[in-house]
Amino acid sequence: xxxxxxxxxxxxxxxxxxxxxxxxxxxxxxxxxxxxxxxxxxxxxxxxxxxxxxxxxxxxxxxxxxxxxxxxxxxxxxxxxxxxxxxxxxxxxxxxxxxxxxxxxxxxxxxxxxxxxxxxxxxxxxxxxxxxxxxxxxxxxxxxxxxxxxxxxxxxxxxxxxxxxxxxxxxxxxxxxxxxxxxxxxxxxxxxxxxxxxxxxxxxxxxxxxxxxxxxxxxxxxxxxxxxxxxxxxxxxxxxxxxxxxxxxxxxxxxxxxxxxxxxxxxxxxxxxxxxxxxxxxxxxxxxxxxxxxxxxxxxxxxxxxxxxxxxxxxxx
Numbered sequence: 487x488x489x490x491x492x493x494x495x496x497x498x499x500x501x502x503x504x505x506x507x508x509x510x511x512x513x514x515x516x517x518x519x520x521x522x523x524x525x526x527x528x529x530x531x532x533x534x535x536x537x538x539x540x541x542x543x544x545x546x547x548x549x550x551x552x553x554x555x556x557x558x559x560x561x562x563x564x565x566x567x568x569x570x571x572x573x574x575x576x577x578x579x580x581x582x583x584x585x586x587x588x589x590x591x592x593x594x595x596x597x598x599x600x601x602x603x604x605x606x607x608x609x610x611x612x613x614x615x616x617x618x619x620x621x622x623x624x625x626x627x628x629x630x631x632x633x634x635x636x637x638x639x640x641x642x643x644x645x646x647x648x649x650x651x652x653x654x655x656x657x658x659x660x661x662x663x664x665x666x667x668x669x670x671x672x673x674x675x676x677x678x679x680x681x682x683x684x685x686x687x688x689x690x691x692x693x694x695x696x697x698x699x700x701x702x703x704x705x706x707x708x709x710x711x712x713x714x715x716x717x718x719x720x721x722x723x724x725x726x727x728x729x730x731x732x733x734x735x736x737x738x739x740x741x742x743x744x745x746x747x748x749x750x751x752x753x754x755x756x757x758x759x760x761x762x763x764x765x766x767x768x769x770x771x772x773x774x775x776x777x778x779x780x781x782x783x784x785x786x787x788x789x790x791x792x793x794x795x796x797x798x799x800x801x802x803x
Contacts, residue, residue: 598655598681602644605679605686606659606765616766617644623726623760633710633762634698638665640764645710646681647721647730648759649750655681656732656749658712658719659765660696670694670714678712678719678738680748687718687738687748694737713737719749721760729754 603615620637641663658678662671673695678687694714712719720731732749
């Protein structure tokens with residue numbers, strides 16, 4: 487029994503030894519796996535460290551770039567603000583110049599009208615002209631029917647027209663009215679003119695001074711004409727959209743230095759402005775005034791002074 491018991495004990499011990507051996511082997515395998523894992527983690531840690539260093543360097547580079555860009559942005563913003571200020575100043579100056587230009591244009595127009603008024607009464611001392619605008623093509627749609635309605639019966643009359651793109655300004659004056667349709671009306675005082683050169687064309691054929699072709703049923707054919715034959719000036723219906731026509735030296739003799747484009751830059755000008763005025767010729771009134779010439783010193787012993795006046799006649803408009 488003892489021997490059998492020992493055998494059993496030995497079997498148990500051998501089995502325990504086998505179990506321990508297996509467990510030892512298992513632990514060795516686990517240790518090998520853990521070592522491999524540690525090695526792998528070490529490699530990954532190094533990779534992560536390298537990646538971190540790379541990212542840190544990139545961050546530093548980006549930070550430097552950001553600061554450089556910030557400096558450039560601030561410089562560009564400053565330049566932009568300066569340019570904005572300059573643009574605002576230039577815009578204000580341009581607006582100022584435009585206002586001055588418009589004011590100068592108005593002054594020039596006033597002076598041109600004064601020149602025309604003087605031409606109308608040239609050689610007639612004691613007379614002056616008052617102009618009243620009766621037709622504006624831009625406001626009245628350049629309709630010949632409206633022109634006849636508003637200005638047809640007015641006389642004397644004056645028209646002024648301008649070509650597009652700041653082109654020449656020209657026109658005509660007549661003592662006759664534009665009422666009805668034809669025939670040509672005689673006018674010895676009629677003349678055409680260029681406000682650009684401040685020159686006039688005197689009439690050479692007074693019986694054919696002006697003509698009105700006014701066809702209600704065919705408005706495109708309605709026209710206001712200065713001159714006979716080929717005509718010197720033709721203002722067409724809807725003249726701001728349809729070309730008018732000008733030629734020199736048919737009924738009105740233009741200065742020789744005005745050839746060939748006395749009125750406009752071409753024979754078929756496109757108008758940007760057309761205005762008709764009623765020209766009322768008036769007699770200047772006269773006023774008599776006293777003009778002080780001299781005051782004497784007081785005389786002795788009476789202390790009397792005297793004054794000398796001159797009676798002068800002054801023209802008054």
